[in-house]
Amino acid sequence: MIGMGRIIRSGERVALSHYHLDAEQWSAMLSAPGATLPLMSCWADDGRAYVLLLEGDRPLLASTSVEDRRYLAPSSRFAGAEWGERVAYDLYGVEAMDARGNGAPALDEGGWTSTWPLSSRPGPAAGGLRPLAGSHLLRPEQTGLSGPLEFSFDVLKGKIRNVDVCAGGAHRGVVSRLLGRTPEEAMPLVSRMTAGGFVAHPLAFARAVAQARGLIPGAGIRDVWMALLEIERVSLHLFDMARTARGVDAELLATHCDHAREAIARACAEQGVSRRLMDMVSCDGFREGLEIVPLAQAVHAAMQPRLAALEELHRVFAPRLDGFAVLDARLAERFAVGGVTGRASGRSMDMRRREAGMRLEALRATGSSQGDARAREGLRLAEIRDSLKLLERILGSIGLEDDEPAPDRTEEGIGVAEGARGDVWYWLRLKNGRIENLYVRDPGVALLPVLGAMLRGYPVSRVPAALGSIGLSPAGIAL
Amino acid sequence: MKIVSRTGPLSLLHAFMDATRSRAVVDGAVARRERPIGLYVLETGGCEGCFMEIESLNGSAFALEQAGFVCVSDPADADWLLLTGAVTRVCAEMVDRVWRAMPPGRSLIAVGACAVDGGPFPAGYATLGGLQALTPMRRSIAGCPPSPEDILRALQELAQA
Numbered sequence: 093m094i095g096m097g098r099i100i101r102s103g104e105r106v107a108l109s110h111y112h113l114d115a116e117q118w119s120a121m122l123s124a125p126g127a128t129l130p131l132m133s134c135w136a137d138d139g140r141a142y143v144l145l146l147e148g149d150r151p152l153l154a155s156t157s158v159e160d161r162r163y164l165a166p167s168s169r170f171a172g173a174e175w176g177e178r179v180a181y182d183l184y185g186v187e188a189m190d191a192r193g194n195g196a197p198a199l200d201e202g203g204w205t206s207t208w209p210l211s212s213r214p215g216p217a218a219g220g221l222r223p224l225a226g227s228h229l230l231r232p233e234q235t236g237l238s239g240p241l242e243f244s245f246d247v248l249k250g251k252i253r254n255v256d257v258c259a260g261g262a263h264r265g266v267v268s269r270l271l272g273r274t275p276e277e278a279m280p281l282v283s284r285m286t287a288g289g290f291v292a293h294p295l296a297f298a299r300a301v302a303q304a305r306g307l308i309p310g311a312g313i314r315d316v317w318m319a320l321l322e323i324e325r326v327s328l329h330l331f332d333m334a335r336t337a338r339g340v341d342a343e344l345l346a347t348h349c350d351h352a353r354e355a356i357a358r359a360c361a362e363q364g365v366s367r368r369l370m371d372m373v374s375c376d377g378f379r380e381g382l383e384i385v386p387l388a389q390a391v392h393a394a395m396q397p398r399l400a401a402l403e404e405l406h407r408v409f410a411p412r413l414d415g416f417a418v419l420d421a422r423l424a425e426r427f428a429v430g431g432v433t434g435r436a437s438g439r440s441m442d443m444r445r446r447e448a449g450m451r452l453e454a455l456r457a458t459g460s461s462q463g464d465a466r467a468r469e470g471l472r473l474a475e476i477r478d479s480l481k482l483l484e485r486i487l488g489s490i491g492l493e494d495d496e497p498a499p500d501r502t503e504e505g506i507g508v509a510e511g512a513r514g515d516v517w518y519w520l521r522l523k524n525g526r527i528e529n530l531y532v533r534d535p536g537v538a539l540l541p542v543l544g545a546m547l548r549g550y551p552v553s554r555v556p557a558a559l560g561s562i563g564l565s566p567a568g569i570a571l
Numbered sequence: 572m573k574i575v576s577r578t579g580p581l582s583l584l585h586a587f588m589d590a591t592r593s594r595a596v597v598d599g600a601v602a603r604r605e606r607p608i609g610l611y612v613l614e615t616g617g618c619e620g621c622f623m624e625i626e627s628l629n630g631s632a633f634a635l636e637q638a639g640f641v642c643v644s645d646p647a648d649a650d651w652l653l654l655t656g657a658v659t660r661v662c663a664e665m666v667d668r669v670w671r672a673m674p675p676g677r678s679l680i681a682v683g684a685c686a687v688d689g690g691p692f693p694a695g696y697a698t699l700g701g702l703q704a705l706t707p708m709r710r711s712i713a714g715c716p717p718s719p720e721d722i723l724r725a726l727q728e729l730a731q732a
């Protein structure tokens with residue numbers, strides 16, 4: 093009996109973790125006996141279909157040719173692949189055969205200048221906007237999110253039974269804007285993928301670029317990247333905590349989160365960097381002039397004294413979040429939900445743990461794995477404490493060498509960063525120094541297939557509060 | 572801001588006092604108006620950075636209401652529409668819907684580079700590329716993203732103009 097991992101490795105190895113499979117191997121992978129490897133993402137373009145899997149904590153990428161605009165659907169085996177298949181159809185017009193789901197548009201709601209805009213053979217424009225199915229709609233401006241995401245619901249006796257999402261409003265055609273640029277030219281745009289990852293997105297991208305070029309960033313750069321990521325984590329956790337608190341009228345807790353987040357932003361500004369750390373990460377390091385030690389010290393000093401009050405207020409208001417918007421542990425595993433939302437449901441994945449040079453002793457956060465909004469809020473707070481500890485440890489041994497070998501230069505790389513809202517992945521292929529192909533996976537994508545289960549039984553009016561508690565970025569999902 | 576380090580019920584009272592005491596004050600003279608200017612904020616396809624900075628401005632760390640503004644959740648209560656993000660083609664309909672729901676005398680203000688001219692997301696198959704290309708633009712706030720202070724200052728200047 094050959095397992096999924098071995099079937100993939102029987103294909104042609106084209107990069108560090110990437111195997112080309114022929115149609116037969118692809119089909120064998122989809123019907124492999126035994127355990128299903130967790131799917132991080134699925135995508136396809138004119139030429140190939142891809143699945144990015146995790147084997148242990150290592151990425152494993154398998155791809156196969158798209159023939160006559162069709163490929164055998166990964167969703168026939170991996171439930172979470174459906175969104176990627178729908179996106180691939182909207183952007184390239186390639187069809188997943190034997191796919192699950194209703195095949196409704198993920199991004200193309202009509203109104204674009206062409207159908208299949210990234211295809212080598214785009215179709216004519218579809219005309220006006222397509223109405224969404226479902227008996228109830230939540231308009232993009234009514235979701236309480238930071239960006240436009242449209243929801244349609246099947247509602248019975250005032251309670252949600254089913255949810256569908258369309259992210260077309262937030263789609264800006266980011267991938268098409270990045271193809272053909274050098275990584276350095278691409279970086280300013282990558283740094284603006286989503287405010288839910290001003291550090292995490294460019295960092296995952298920079299790591300993918302380094303792997304493609306056969307480079308390992310030095311220990312000093314590695315530590316600066318880690319420190320920036322922790323500062324962003326603290327700031328975004330505070331943002332998501334404030335939103336969650338406001339969703340249940342816990343204004344006092346929200347107020348303290350607001351003040352703490354603003355204190356961090358000011359500490360950054362006073363150190364001469366942007367308030368939200370935009371444009372700090374570069375392909376080969378970090379912005380010139382960035383002084384990480386005083387920056388990390390200033391953020392630590394601004395945040396540490398506020399923790400006790402936040403913890404006290406959390407204890408007072410947490411009962412309001414009890415049992416609200418529960419994500420079942422089984423679903424979190426099945427759809428590889430990451431970040432706080434996944435961990436609060438018992439999925440222990442944290443990609444920081446596999447990083448070279450990580451001060452593992454600082455990552456202690458544990459808490460309830462009930463999967464509800466209370467567990468998520470409590471975990472955010474615990475992770476803020478860990479982030480401050482991690483900053484202390486990094487400052488105590490900054491630039492300590494680690495003997496990680498550099499990979500071979502293959503012009504192809506995979507990069508990951510454990511952002512505040514989960515694991516951000518980039519895959520890219522370079523040709524003559526320019527981006528020939530690229531894929532971006534924001535952690536919000538893993539939440540889409542579980543929303544139905546999380547929201548089932550609630551009235552539509554409770555949806556904004558539930559969405560606020562899981563930290564979803566439409567800009568990250570739609571790109 | 573005074574930091575609360577006590578625990579127990581008393582700390583809640585202190586937390587409340589700290590929260591109210593530490594609210595930022597508004598610099599300079601505040602124009603007296605009969606009622607605050609209602610702001611409706613709409614993100615139409617940027618990175619959400621500008622939207623989140625306005626959310627911060629509307630939070631507890633800034634004195635938006637003291638400066639004569641209030642964020643509203645119904646366009647019918649809004650005087651000004653603050654738009655963030657490059658306008659995607661799909662969102663154009665939403666902008667139109669919200670705009671038409673606002674009462675007469677309404678104003679449109681682009682906040683951030685994306686809303687002004689598309690910023691890093693100029694016109695493409697899915698985007699229209701900012702308000703500049705769509706409508707004569709008189710009111711805008713530059714930045715990528717502008718800070719809450721920048722936004723508040725600009726709003727005050729616009730209110731006085």
Ligand code: SF4
Binds near residue numbers: 618655
């Ligand atoms: S102007 Fe800058 S910060 Fe604002 S939405 Fe656009 S990219 Fe984001």
